[in-house]
Amino acid sequence: MANTHRTSQKWENWLSNSLGQYLLETEQRILPSLFAECYGKYALLIGVPSQFPLIKFSSIKYQVVLSPIINKNKKFHIVESDFYDLPIASGSVDLVLLPHALEFVDNPQQLLSEACRVVKPEGYIIVVGFNPYSLWGLKKKLLKNNQCPWSNNFISASSVKEWLLLADFELIKQVGLFFRPPLQHHDSLFEKLKFLEWIGSKLWSPFGGVYMLLAKAKVVPLTPIKLHWQQELSGVQVSITGPSVRNWV
Numbered sequence: 026m027a028n029t030h031r032t033s034q035k036w037e038n039w040l041s042n043s044l045g046q047y048l049l050e051t052e053q054r055i056l057p058s059l060f061a062e063c064y065g066k067y068a069l070l071i072g073v074p075s076q077f078p079l080i081k082f083s084s085i086k087y088q089v090v091l092s093p094i095i096n097k098n099k100k101f102h103i104v105e106s107d108f109y110d111l112p113i114a115s116g117s118v119d120l121v122l123l124p125h126a127l128e129f130v131d132n133p134q135q136l137l138s139e140a141c142r143v144v145k146p147e148g149y150i151i152v153v154g155f156n157p158y159s160l161w162g163l164k165k166k167l168l169k170n171n172q173c174p175w176s177n178n179f180i181s182a183s184s185v186k187e188w189l190l191l192a193d194f195e196l197i198k199q200v201g202l203f204f205r206p207p208l209q210h211h212d213s214l215f216e217k218l219k220f221l222e223w224i225g226s227k228l229w230s231p232f233g234g235v236y237m238l239l240a241k242a243k244v245v246p247l248t249p250i251k252l253h254w255q256q257e258l259s260g261v262q263v264s265i266t267g268p269s270v271r272n273w274v
Contacts, residue, residue, distance in 0.1 A: 029107045030093040032129045035173040037073040037094060043209050052124065052153060052235070053078050055202055059239045060084065062197060063149045065119020071108065071126045071140060077101050079153075080122050108136050113143040120144075124153040127185070128177040134188050141192035144242050150194060152238045155179045160206045161234030182236045194240040201226065201233030 039045045060083045068085040070076060073092050080088050081101070089102045091111065096103035106112050108130050121140045127133035137152070144150055155161055157179035165175040186196055204225025208215040225233055 029109075029130065032173075032177070033073050033093050036125070036129060036177075037075050039173045040073070040075045044207060048203075048235070049076070049078065051202060052237075053082070055200060055237065056080075056122075056151070057082050059151055059198060059200070059237060060120075062239060063120045063151075065145070065148065067118050068120040068122065069113065069118045069143065070122045070124070071111075071136075072122075072124050074103065076124050079124055083120065085120055109139070111139045111143060115142050116145050116148075118143045118145060119148045121148075121150045122153075123151065125155065125174070127152065127154060127180055128174065133178065133180055137185070137188050138192060141189070141194060141242070146242055146244045148242050149197075150189070150240050150242075152185050152189075152240075154182065154185065154236055154238075156201070156232065156234055156236050157181055159203070159232050159234040161203065164207050182231070182238060185238060186240075189238070189240045193243045195243055196238060196240050198237075198239040199230075200237040201230035201235070202237070203234030204229070204232070205234075207234060 040049060056079055063083065063085065065085050066087060068080055068083050068088045070080045070088070070090045071092075072079075072090065073094055074090060074096055077088075077090050080090075087102075089104060090096070091104045091106055091113070093105065093107050095105060104112065108126060109132075121144055123137070123140055127136055130136050140150060155165075155174065157165070158181065162179050165179055168175045182199065189196065202222070204221045205215060205218045208218075
């Protein structure tokens, strides 16, 4: 948990800089289009406290953040926990939001499996991740240092979709965003390249710096099992008298 806490704290700090703030604001603007597909009573965000604004515009009434970082903001509910064994009952949550959480753990498939476990039948999960096949992924390869978020794993959308399929989830929607290079928000070049966002969303959506995946838990129908007796029980009679049972052959 100590390593998870340290990594999450670096991520929390990075979200406070100009590019991190722009990332949050943009994701907060796009997510309502996915929330429109979701309904229920309980929503869980697995991440850090700064990401709470990502879920607060969901129509789901009860919203909780699960994070290894102690909450200093008393305006929302938080559960302090690591990302390995979630202290949430199976099948108890209508919506789970994983904004970049898979990138900060050693075993992302295990975390996704745990997140899927707590989702109700016909509930939803939204995964937000950095795309390794993008300008953001290229910067990660070129930097090769321990700066957040470039030091963490960038997991492809195709890998996450395979893991969701194994967990009996069906992909409902995929969105790509951030087609500009990851420059600081106050950089003048960043504003001049704004047109790339519109072009990218129309022509090369799979290559955005960030992807969003919305998936729904499948409900496996119960198939009645017909029993076929292999031995005939002819001549057997059962009589019940009071509490005793007597058999005659």
